Amino acid sequence: xxxxxxxxxxxxxxxxxxxxxxxxxxxxxxxxxxxxxxxxxxxxxxxxxxxxxxxxxxxxxxxxxxxxxxxxxxxxxxxxxxxxxxxxxxxxxxxxxxxxxxxxxxxxxxxxxxxxxxxxxxxxxxxxxxxxxxxxxxxxxxxxxxxxxxxxxxxxxxxxxxxxxxxxxxxxxxxxxxxxxxxx
Amino acid sequence: xxxxxxxxxxxxxxxxxxxxxxxxxxxxxxxxxxxxxxxxxxxxxxxxxxxxxxxxxxxxxxxxxxxxxxxxxxxxxxxxxxxxxxxxxxxxxxxxxxxxxxxxxxxxxxxxxxxxxxxxxxxxxxxxxxxxxxxxxxxxxxxxxxxxxxxxxxxxxxxxxxxxxxxxxxxxxxxxxxxxxxxx
DNA sequence: GTCTATACGTGGATAGAC
DNA sequence: GTCTATCCACGTATAGAC
Numbered sequence: 359x360x361x362x363x364x365x366x367x368x369x370x371x372x373x374x375x376x377x378x379x380x381x382x383x384x385x386x387x388x389x390x391x392x393x394x395x396x397x398x399x400x401x402x403x404x405x406x407x408x409x410x411x412x413x414x415x416x417x418x419x420x421x422x423x424x425x426x427x428x429x430x431x432x433x434x435x436x437x438x439x440x441x442x443x444x445x446x447x448x449x450x451x452x453x454x455x456x457x458x459x460x461x462x463x464x465x466x467x468x469x470x471x472x473x474x475x476x477x478x479x480x481x482x483x484x485x486x487x488x489x490x491x492x493x494x495x496x497x498x499x500x501x502x503x504x505x506x507x508x509x510x511x512x513x514x515x516x517x518x519x520x521x522x523x524x525x526x527x528x529x530x531x532x533x534x535x536x537x538x539x540x541x542x
Numbered sequence: 543x544x545x546x547x548x549x550x551x552x553x554x555x556x557x558x559x560x561x562x563x564x565x566x567x568x569x570x571x572x573x574x575x576x577x578x579x580x581x582x583x584x585x586x587x588x589x590x591x592x593x594x595x596x597x598x599x600x601x602x603x604x605x606x607x608x609x610x611x612x613x614x615x616x617x618x619x620x621x622x623x624x625x626x627x628x629x630x631x632x633x634x635x636x637x638x639x640x641x642x643x644x645x646x647x648x649x650x651x652x653x654x655x656x657x658x659x660x661x662x663x664x665x666x667x668x669x670x671x672x673x674x675x676x677x678x679x680x681x682x683x684x685x686x687x688x689x690x691x692x693x694x695x696x697x698x699x700x701x702x703x704x705x706x707x708x709x710x711x712x713x714x715x716x717x718x719x720x721x722x723x724x725x726x
Numbered sequence: 727g728t729c730t731a732t733a734c735g736t737g738g739a740t741a742g743a744c
Numbered sequence: 745g746t747c748t749a750t751c752c753a754c755g756t757a758t759a760g761a762c
Contacts, residue, residue, distance in 0.1 A: 363727080381649030382567050386755055398756090400728045408756070463695050464645065465565030474695060493707045500708075501681060503688030508662075511647050511655060523677045524684075527715070534718045547745080570737055582738090584746045592738070 366404045369394045370418055371451075373411060374458035378448070378510060382465045387411075412467045419459050422452045423477045430484050437488045438498055438528050441481060445505035446521055457510050478503075489532050498528055550588045553578045554602055555635075557595060558642035562632070562694060566649045571595075596651045603643050606636045607661045614668050621672045622682055622712050625665060629689035630705055641694050662687075673716050682712055 372394035376385045387408065391401040405411040426444075433440035444453060456477065463470035478499065485495035501524065556578035560569040571592065575585040589595040610628075617624035628637060640661065647654035662683065669679035685708065 365727085382565060383649050387757090388755075397729055399730070399758095402757070403727060403729095406757090460691075460695060461648065465567050471695060478692075493704075493711050496704065497681075497685060497708055497711060500685040500688030500692075503691050504684030504686070507644075507687050507691040508684075511644060511658060520677075520680065524681055527677050527681060531711075531715050531718070534715070549745085571739085572737075581747055583740095583748070586739070587745060587747095590739090 363404070365394070365396055365400065366414075369396065369401055369404060369411070370415055371454075373415060374454050377458040377461045378454060382461055409467075412462055412470075415455065415462070416459060416467075416470055416473050419455045419473050419477075422455055423473070423480065426452045427477075427480045427484060430481060431487075437481070437484050439525050441485065441498065441502050442505065442521060442525055442528075445502040446509060448509050453506075457506060460506075491532060491535055494528070494532060494535065547588070549578070549580055549584065550598075553580065553585055553588060553595070554599055555638075557599060558638050561642040561645045562638060566645055593651075596646055596654075599639065599646070600643060600651075600654055600657050603639045603657050603661075606639055607657070607664065610636045611661075611664045611668060614665060615671075621665070621668050623709050625669065625682065625686050626689065626705060626709055626712075629686040630693060632693050637690075641690065644690070675716060675719055678712070678716060678719065 369390060373385060373390045376389055376393060387398050387401055390411070391398045394401065401411075405414055430437050430440045444450065448454060448457065456474070459470045459474055463474055481502075482495055482499045485498050486492050489495050489498075553574060557569060557574045560573055560577060571582050571585060574595070575582045578585065585595075589598055614621050614624045628634065632638065632641065640658070643654045643658055647658055665686075666679055666683040669682050670676050673679050673682075
């Protein structure tokens with residue numbers, strides 16, 4: 359198939375940006391269209407309804423998730439480092455769309471839960487594979503979710519130094535537990 | 543002052559419930575009024591505008607926060623246990639209102655951030671006082687935030703067993719770190 | 727494929743009766 | 745203190761021109 363029209367991608371991006379920055383309430387068709395640089399009618403040509411727009415975003419998230427998990431598994435510094443660092447940083451397209459979907463899941467599109475659960479499960483599994491410790495993997499996964507949550511509430515951001523300490527804490531704990539119950 | 547009318551409290555409770563379960567978009571004056579068992583006009587007598595309603599909720603949260611932090615500090619099993627257990631459980635009035643406020647903070651009422659930040663800071667401090675370890679306190683605080691976040695997304699809930707493991711993990715880590723760098 | 731114009735429903739808020 | 749009736753603005757969606 360020929361490359362999909364750029365307008366489609368621009369609309370999805372604009373939609374995600376508005377969802378994350380100012381919430382579902384402000385993500386009106388008009389606001390999205392304006393930010394994407396098209397008209398309301400133009401937007402509705404690509405996405406015939408608001409539900410279709412949300413579906414489009416979720417589909418996009420599925421695509422991005424697979425790529426992100428792969429990147430996490432092959433990250434040089436390891437999965438823990440990769441996950442925690444990207445969670446505190448909302449710049450990437452994947453993080454943006456993930457957060458947008460979590461907004462949707464809290465509102466009128468509970469279908470979004472499914473996609474979010476899949477992502478959550480995929481990277482908890484990757485963490486477990488690296489750490490060999492399901493409980494610690496779960497703990498790291500929760501911290502990641504907490505970082506996402508705080509980042510979007512706009513709460514005081516964890517600076518890089520704080521993140522480094524957290525990552526070191528996990529490494530230290532992983533090692534300590536390998537000595538006691540890990541290899542059993 | 544005489545006890546405030548029961549209607550006021552009922553309206554705030556209904557508002558919080560709708561915010562948490564179906565998001566800001568569905569939290570219309572009409573929906574809130576209906577759930578609270580009053581009319582739109584009746585609601586608007588107590589809260590003259592939607593902003594006033596949100597302000598009322600935030601004020602209520604401030605009151606509840608002080609009480610919750612006090613409970614956390616004097617909890618028999620300790621602050622870590624108390625915080626993680628209450629984070630996974632959305633039944634209490636405090637948790638409901640906290641989550642409702644976090645919905646508001648993501649949307650049109652960034653003022654909510656302030657109140658949420660205060661709560662966050664208060665219990666991170668309580669954790670640090672108990673653990674004597676700022677980094678670990680931060681880690682637990684993030685896990686708590688992650689639990690909140692997942693609980694409302696409606697993701698697979700951490701069962702009690704999983705929670706117990708997490709709490710044990712924190713206790714174990716705290717002890718291990720006291721041996722190395724904690725008492726320096 | 728993208729735009730303008732328009733119809734329709736709904737949400738927020740006011741006025742005034744009870 | 746609570747209700748009903750009503751007004752206005754806005755958001756979604758359709759129709760049809762270009």
